Amino acid sequence: MLLTMPTGVVEGTQLTVMPFRDDAVVGTLSVPALVQLVPSPRTEEDPRKLKTASGLVRRHAELRATVQRTLKSSQKGKNVRPYAEYIAAGLKGELGAAWSTPPITLWHAGPLAAISDELVPGSGLRTLTIAPGTMVVAIDGETQTAAWHDLYDDPEPYGLTYPELARVRLPFELYVDLAPADARQIFYDRNVRGVVVAKNLAMSMDQRDFGTRLAHRVADSVKVDIDGQPVPFGRLVNASKRQTSAADREVVTLSALRALVVTAIYGRSGLTRSAESVHEDELPAGTRPEEVEGFVVPLLARLISERFPDFASRSALTAPAVLAGVGIAAHHTTPWSEAASRIGPEDLDRLLGGIRWEREAAYWDGVAAKTGASGRLNFSGGVKDSGGRVADATSTRPRRPGGGSADSEKPRHTPPPQVPVGRKGADAPRGRPGRGPAPGAAGPGPPTECSARRAHPRLAPENGNEGCRSRWGPAVRPLADCAVRDVPHAHTGPGSDPSRARGTAAGGLSSVPRFYQAPSPQREPPVV
Known part of the structure; x- marks a missing residue:
């Protein structure tokens, strides 16, 4: 007896998709479907695991290598675990609605096993089938793919379970039957043609960043007078650009205001944090977020309110590096600053009151700006580059007559005298090498x-x-x-x-x- 074999039935993974061009579709798939279709990049870069892997996995690893970067010993690889932790926090509701992952871009190397007609006439929705053994490679979003593999391999350390992961739907776009050269070009276009967002600007968009939140609260807590009308200072803060132009209504950028906040919290060490996330558990030792916010927000709000004419005239005070230097000076008024250098609000007012904020080379060339060949003063120097020089030029420490800080009982340390180079003996004038005679000696x-x-x-x-x-x-x-x-x-x-x-x-x-x-x-x- 001969058995009749089934016809018209294609086995494989079925996905509901919508075409957006004749060789590409978009849709969603489950986490188990993703980890089944796309092998783990970590496994494919492990020589020991590849030795015992199936021929299909080895061939897939060879194809992946033609269109992807390596994960091992790269920043991309180091980002896999933080990405997995971010996804887990989002799935557990810890981030609220303020989290997302981009669609994963997949390459189907070869023709589809099958694709149906429209499921609903006029909708464009279809069902496609990916046959077992088909090569599917992530040409964009591979770090996310590796993070999903980590989560699905062992969800317990991340506080998740397999049923929770099975309910997740992941957006994807799938390019079908492209040549390897075309897939490589898509990889290039996705990774090179996009403009990388500057770190300072990106930080000013991070609403989980403590410094960004305080910058918004400082801006919203100040009311300024514009044409006789009280206006929140926040309306004059540009949150979408690195620097303002003469045509902008805003007078300062949010990233510059954030630099003022961060240096006011940390002092000089805040210069390196201006392009880094500030977390509440990384605040100065012995402080609480409420304490820091309760002191810094009114301090900087008063500073901005009293000097609003300098902001309105777009003076040097609006430059990020200058605001960072002012923040370092303001840091010395905080209760968590070093006692030896702590000053009062009136001392800060005196320091800032003696500064010429006009954008003129006589005041700022070589400090926070550079004069170009055309003679125009350029304030484009970064916070890290110029903020320290501004702090040196604007900050002093009040001391009692005879030395010693106003808040410290320790006497001021006086370094021992040195003998100038090439001079020896008791008759040699005292002073620092190369600096000439000491005070009181006969000068030239x-x-x-x-x-x-x-x-x-x-x-x-x-x-x-x-x-x-x-x-x-x-x-x-x-x-x-x-x-x-x-x-x-x-x-x-x-x-x-x-x-x-x-x-x-x-x-x-x-x-x-x-x-x-x-x-x-x-x-x-x-x-x-």
Whole structure:
């Protein structure tokens, strides 16, 4: 007796899809279907596992290698576990609705086993069948594919179960019967033609980032006057660009405002965190998120409100690096800053009040900006590059007369005197090598050029080498009152003030930044 064999029935994995061109479809599939159709990239890169794998898996590994990068010992491979943890957190509801994964792009190497007519006339929906043994390769979204393999291989460490994973639907697009060269071109187009989002801009979009959330709250807590109407400052913050243009209504970017917040929280170490996520469990030691928010938000809101005219005029204060430097100065008012360098709000107001915010080379060239060949001042330097220089130029530490911090009982450390290079014996003048005689010793006379001729936000050069003018008043003051940090020797000639020589602290401010112009003892700085 002869048995009749069944006809018209094709075995394989069936997927409901919708074509969007004659060789490509879109649809969804389950996690078990994905891990069955696309082998684990980790397995295909393990030589020991490949030795014992089936011929089908080895051939698939060879085909994958023609269109994909390797996972092993690469940043792509290191991202698999964090990606799996992210997916698990989303599936468990820990991220609410604010999470997603992109569609996985698959390549079906060969013709389809079968495809049906429209399931519903006019809908475009069809059922296709992928025969067993068919080569299906992820040409985009392979890191996600590897993460799903990790989750499905052992869901328990991620807090999931197999039934929970089986209910998940994954979006995909499938390209059918393409040549390997065409599949490689799709890989190139997907990975190269897209513009990578700058880290700072990406951070400003991350609503789970503590720094971004605080930046939004600072902006929303300030009301400013625009044409006689109170307007939330948040309307003047651009969240979609790296820098504002003259045609924009906004005056500052959210990424720049975030740099101000992050450096206010961490101080100078916040410069490296400006392009990194800030998590609540990584805040300064001994602080709680509510404490940090309760201090930083009103502090920066007041700073912005009092200096809104400088923001409205798009002065240097709106540059990210400048805001980062201001944030470092503001950090010293926080209760978690170092006690030796802590200052009060009035000290911060005094420091910022003496700064020239105009976008002029005399104040900012070489500090937060560079002058181009055309003579135009460019503030495009990053927070990491220029933020530290801005902090050095704007921050000082108030000290008691005779040295010592206002909050510390420790005496100021004075380094031992050194003998200049090439000079020995008791008759040699004391001082730092190459710096000339120490304060009090006979100096070679006043310098021939005021050190203020170099750019600094506090000091404007004027009248050649006859003197220098500061923010504190319009009068030209003698060279003896200029900052002398960059002068080859500490001038101690007639009419000079020995307390301004490098390394002395007879009173007033210590740790003076380059070209910082301290107020004259005879005059109080005017209200600015």
